Amino acid sequence: xxxxxxxxxxxxxxxxxxxxxxxxxxxxxxxxxxxxxxxxxxxxxxxxxxxxxxxxxxxxxxxxxxxxxxxxxxxxxxxxxxxxxxxxxxxxxxxxxxxxxxxxxxxxxxxxxxxxxxxxxxxxxxxxxxxxxxxxxxxxxxxxxxx
Numbered sequence: 001x002x003x004x005x006x007x008x009x010x011x012x013x014x015x016x017x018x019x020x021x022x023x024x025x026x027x028x029x030x031x032x033x034x035x036x037x038x039x040x041x042x043x044x045x046x047x048x049x050x051x052x053x054x055x056x057x058x059x060x061x062x063x064x065x066x067x068x069x070x071x072x073x074x075x076x077x078x079x080x081x082x083x084x085x086x087x088x089x090x091x092x093x094x095x096x097x098x099x100x101x102x103x104x105x106x107x108x109x110x111x112x113x114x115x116x117x118x119x120x121x122x123x124x125x126x127x128x129x130x131x132x133x134x135x136x137x138x139x140x141x142x143x144x145x146x147x
Contacts, residue, residue, distance in 0.1 A: 005063065012063045014083035014113050021085050024096050025066055029056040033090060036145060037068065038104075040086035047102045047117075051078060053145055107140040109133035115140070 004015035006022065011029065028035050036053045039046045057069040057077060069077040087104075088097040105119035113133035117124045124140070129134040135142050138144045 003104045007020075010064055011058050012065055017085075018097075020097055021047050021088065023080060024088050024090075025080065025082065028090075029058060029066065035096075036089040036142070037080065037085055038087035038103055038142070039081055040099070041084065043081075043102065044097075045086055045102060046084075047105055047140065049140065056080065057090040078146055087142070089145075092142070095142070102141075105140075107137040109137040 006013040006015055006127045008022050008026055032055050039048050040111040053078060054068045054070045058064045059067055066080040066082055067077040068080050086099040087095060090096045105117050107115055107124060108118055109115050111130050113127035113130045113134050114123060115125045115127060115137050121146055125136060127136055136147050139147045
Protein backbone atom coordinates (compact mmCIF):
# COMPACT_ATOMS: atom_id res chain seq x y z
CA UNK A 1 0.00 0.00 0.00
CA UNK A 2 1.46 3.33 -1.06
CA UNK A 3 1.22 6.35 1.23
CA UNK A 4 -0.73 9.25 -0.17
CA UNK A 5 0.71 12.75 0.30
CA UNK A 6 -0.41 16.36 0.20
CA UNK A 7 2.38 18.52 -1.22
CA UNK A 8 2.68 22.07 0.09
CA UNK A 9 5.57 24.28 -1.15
CA UNK A 10 7.56 21.17 -2.06
CA UNK A 11 7.08 19.44 1.32
CA UNK A 12 5.09 16.20 1.38
CA UNK A 13 2.61 15.74 4.23
CA UNK A 14 0.55 12.65 5.02
CA UNK A 15 -2.88 12.82 3.39
CA UNK A 16 -4.60 12.71 6.83
CA UNK A 17 -2.77 15.80 8.11
CA UNK A 18 -5.16 18.72 8.81
CA UNK A 19 -4.63 21.85 6.70
CA UNK A 20 -4.13 23.97 9.82
CA UNK A 21 -1.22 21.74 10.94
CA UNK A 22 0.35 21.97 7.48
CA UNK A 23 0.05 25.78 7.57
CA UNK A 24 1.71 26.02 11.00
CA UNK A 25 4.53 23.61 10.06
CA UNK A 26 5.18 25.44 6.78
CA UNK A 27 5.20 28.77 8.61
CA UNK A 28 7.78 27.38 11.06
CA UNK A 29 9.88 26.01 8.20
CA UNK A 30 9.83 29.28 6.29
CA UNK A 31 10.40 31.59 9.29
CA UNK A 32 12.63 29.37 11.43
CA UNK A 33 10.18 29.56 14.34
CA UNK A 34 10.74 27.07 17.17
CA UNK A 35 7.69 24.96 18.01
CA UNK A 36 6.75 22.19 20.41
CA UNK A 37 4.83 19.23 19.04
CA UNK A 38 2.54 16.92 21.00
CA UNK A 39 1.75 13.57 19.37
CA UNK A 40 -1.31 11.42 19.96
CA UNK A 41 -4.25 9.68 18.37
CA UNK A 42 -7.91 10.64 18.10
CA UNK A 43 -8.47 10.21 21.84
CA UNK A 44 -5.27 10.73 23.84
CA UNK A 45 -1.94 12.56 23.90
CA UNK A 46 1.04 10.17 24.02
CA UNK A 47 3.01 12.29 26.56
CA UNK A 48 6.26 12.25 24.59
CA UNK A 49 9.03 13.89 26.59
CA UNK A 50 12.10 13.96 24.31
CA UNK A 51 12.72 15.42 20.86
CA UNK A 52 9.52 17.43 20.64
CA UNK A 53 10.92 20.98 20.41
CA UNK A 54 12.71 22.53 17.45
CA UNK A 55 12.42 24.10 14.04
CA UNK A 56 10.89 22.47 11.00
CA UNK A 57 13.23 21.45 8.20
CA UNK A 58 12.78 19.24 5.17
CA UNK A 59 14.40 16.01 4.09
CA UNK A 60 16.06 15.46 0.73
CA UNK A 61 15.11 12.87 -1.84
CA UNK A 62 12.09 12.24 -4.01
CA UNK A 63 9.57 12.69 -1.19
CA UNK A 64 10.59 15.66 0.97
CA UNK A 65 9.02 15.16 4.39
CA UNK A 66 9.11 17.57 7.36
CA UNK A 67 11.87 17.09 9.96
CA UNK A 68 12.11 18.45 13.49
CA UNK A 69 15.55 20.08 13.81
CA UNK A 70 16.57 20.50 17.46
CA UNK A 71 18.79 23.60 17.13
CA UNK A 72 20.81 25.68 14.66
CA UNK A 73 23.89 23.46 15.10
CA UNK A 74 21.98 20.27 14.25
CA UNK A 75 22.79 18.54 10.96
CA UNK A 76 19.39 16.89 10.69
CA UNK A 77 16.48 15.65 12.71
CA UNK A 78 13.75 13.11 13.03
CA UNK A 79 10.75 12.81 10.77
CA UNK A 80 7.64 14.61 11.97
CA UNK A 81 4.61 12.33 12.34
CA UNK A 82 2.47 15.11 10.93
CA UNK A 83 -0.73 13.05 10.83
CA UNK A 84 -0.36 12.24 14.59
CA UNK A 85 -0.01 15.83 15.84
CA UNK A 86 -2.63 16.72 18.45
CA UNK A 87 -1.16 20.04 19.64
CA UNK A 88 1.42 22.59 18.51
CA UNK A 89 2.77 25.32 20.80
CA UNK A 90 4.69 28.28 19.38
CA UNK A 91 5.78 29.38 22.87
CA UNK A 92 5.17 28.08 26.39
CA UNK A 93 2.20 30.44 26.54
CA UNK A 94 0.69 30.15 23.05
CA UNK A 95 -0.99 27.06 21.64
CA UNK A 96 -1.34 27.46 17.87
CA UNK A 97 -3.22 24.20 17.27
CA UNK A 98 -5.05 21.67 19.42
CA UNK A 99 -7.10 18.80 18.05
CA UNK A 100 -10.63 18.71 19.42
CA UNK A 101 -11.68 15.74 21.51
CA UNK A 102 -8.16 14.74 22.57
CA UNK A 103 -7.49 14.35 26.29
CA UNK A 104 -4.23 15.42 27.90
CA UNK A 105 -2.92 13.90 31.12
CA UNK A 106 -2.36 16.27 34.04
CA UNK A 107 0.95 16.10 35.89
CA UNK A 108 1.53 17.42 39.42
CA UNK A 109 4.59 17.51 41.66
CA UNK A 110 4.80 16.88 45.39
CA UNK A 111 7.01 18.82 47.77
CA UNK A 112 9.56 15.96 47.73
CA UNK A 113 9.94 16.01 43.92
CA UNK A 114 7.77 13.06 42.95
CA UNK A 115 5.79 13.77 39.77
CA UNK A 116 2.39 12.11 39.52
CA UNK A 117 0.28 11.57 36.45
CA UNK A 118 -3.04 12.57 38.03
CA UNK A 119 -5.04 11.23 35.09
CA UNK A 120 -3.66 7.68 35.47
CA UNK A 121 -3.18 7.97 39.26
CA UNK A 122 0.41 6.75 39.09
CA UNK A 123 3.96 7.98 39.66
CA UNK A 124 5.50 9.38 36.47
CA UNK A 125 8.98 10.27 37.78
CA UNK A 126 11.03 10.84 40.90
CA UNK A 127 13.19 13.96 40.80
CA UNK A 128 16.14 14.90 42.99
CA UNK A 129 14.27 17.79 44.64
CA UNK A 130 10.96 19.63 44.70
CA UNK A 131 12.11 22.34 42.24
CA UNK A 132 13.11 19.73 39.64
CA UNK A 133 9.78 17.97 40.11
CA UNK A 134 7.89 21.22 39.65
CA UNK A 135 9.81 22.00 36.45
CA UNK A 136 9.14 18.51 35.03
CA UNK A 137 5.41 18.72 35.83
CA UNK A 138 5.17 22.14 34.18
CA UNK A 139 7.10 20.85 31.15
CA UNK A 140 4.83 17.82 30.74
CA UNK A 141 1.76 20.05 31.08
CA UNK A 142 3.12 22.33 28.32
CA UNK A 143 3.66 25.32 30.62
CA UNK A 144 7.42 25.53 29.98
CA UNK A 145 9.85 24.34 27.28
CA UNK A 146 12.73 23.25 29.50
CA UNK A 147 12.85 20.84 32.40
